[in-house]
Amino acid sequence: AINTAIDYLHSWLVEAYGQPVDADGLPQSLIVIGMGKLGGYELNVSSDIDLIFAYESEGETQAEKPMSNQDFFTRLGKKLIAAIDEITEDGFVFRVDMRLRPFGSEGALVSNLYALEYYYQNNGREWERYAWIKGREVTGGNQVTKLLKPFVFRKYLDFGAFDSMRDLKIQIQRDVNSKGMHDNIKLGRGGIREIEFIAQVFQLIRGGRDVSLQIKPTLSVLDLLKNMGIMSEQAVSELSEAYYFLRNLEHRLMYQEDAQTHELPKSDESKERIAKAMNFPDWPAFLVQLNQY
Numbered sequence: 093a094i095n096t097a098i099d100y101l102h103s104w105l106v107e108a109y110g111q112p113v114d115a116d117g118l119p120q121s122l123i124v125i126g127m128g129k130l131g132g133y134e135l136n137v138s139s140d141i142d143l144i145f146a147y148e149s150e151g152e153t154q155a156e157k158p159m160s161n162q163d164f165f166t167r168l169g170k171k172l173i174a175a176i177d178e179i180t181e182d183g184f185v186f187r188v189d190m191r192l193r194p195f196g197s198e199g200a201l202v203s204n205l206y207a208l209e210y211y212y213q214n215n216g217r218e219w220e221r222y223a224w225i226k227g228r229e230v231t232g233g234n235q236v237t238k239l240l241k242p243f244v245f246r247k248y249l250d251f252g253a254f255d256s257m258r259d260l261k262i263q264i265q266r267d268v269n270s271k272g273m274h275d276n277i278k279l280g281r282g283g284i285r286e287i288e289f290i291a292q293v294f295q296l297i298r299g300g301r302d303v304s305l306q307i308k309p310t311l312s313v314l315d316l317l318k319n320m321g322i323m324s325e326q327a328v329s330e331l332s333e334a335y336y337f338l339r340n341l342e343h344r345l346m347y348q349e350d351a352q353t354h355e356l357p358k359s360d361e362s363k364e365r366i367a368k369a370m371n372f373p374d375w376p377a378f379l380v381q382l383n384q385y
Contacts, residue, residue, distance in 0.1 A: 093185050094124055094143075095231050097175045098168070105168055110155025112147070112164045120147050120161055122168050122202070123232030127192050131226035132308040134339075138346035138353075140187035141176075144227070145169045145202040146236055165202040187352070192223055205239060212243040218256035225292050225299075226308055245300035253296035257289055277338055277345070278354035282385065284342065287335045290314075294322060311335060334385040341382070344369045 127142035152158040194211040291313040318328040372378035
């Protein structure tokens with residue numbers, strides 16, 4: 093969907109403003125990085141998509157009145173978001189979230205590769221390392237992945253990852269408590285995020301030494317950790333089973349509301365519907381199983 097939109101939009105913008113090129117006259121194109129569940133090949137039925145935009149290098153368009161590559165790709169990025177995210181009479185494609193980019197909502201919509209590398213080297217925070225485990229180019233080769241590999245995966249065994257992950261976990265717990273989100277199957281205690289954290293802390297610690305751990309999907313990581321003897325077969329089997337259950341529940345919650353929600357339902361009718369969709373006779377029986385996981 094993203095590539096189709098870019099193909100059209102890029103050629104339309106080139107007609108209007110000329111082809112963006114670098115200092116050597118080589119054509120430039122928009123690089124779109126999928127983060128989160130899009131990056132991990134784990135999208136939900138009603139997921140939004142987390143994107144980061146980049147382009148290779150500075151330059152300008154080949155036109156009578158040239159435009160900088162930065163301006164060209166900012167326009168292209170905005171049009172791409174509008175094409176995918178805006179609700180029309182036909183609905184919409186995906187909700188788009190751009191907040192994971194450098195400096196978040198305050199930052200430039202699009203960065204060149206030099207600016208991207210500079211940001212993560214000098215300002216990159218621990219949670220961004222964690223987020224980039226799932227990052228992958230949806231379009232535009234694998235330059236960004238190669239560029240940021242040293243930021244995400246340290247060359248040494250990085251046991252400091254335990255502390256940073258623990259801090260992140262405490263922060264989320266605090267947030268959950270203050271917002272009363274205990275029925276949130278993603279962020280609440282024993283939720284999806286905890287299983288992801290367990291898998292990803294090992295990736296952060298060992299991923300620089302062992303390239304095989306630089307993979308995206310959570311279940312694949314758990315399997316690999318079992319085969320490497322880093323986690324016991326029982327632990328992996330319990331976590332995988334819980335992950336399947338919680339992700340299936342997550343899909344069903346989203347089907348019911350047709351919205352991105354991770355909260356258990358409040359009304360009796362909705363509870364009954366979710367229990368049946370999860371193949372349980374009633375809500376209390378479903379709840380017993382959920383609480384176990």
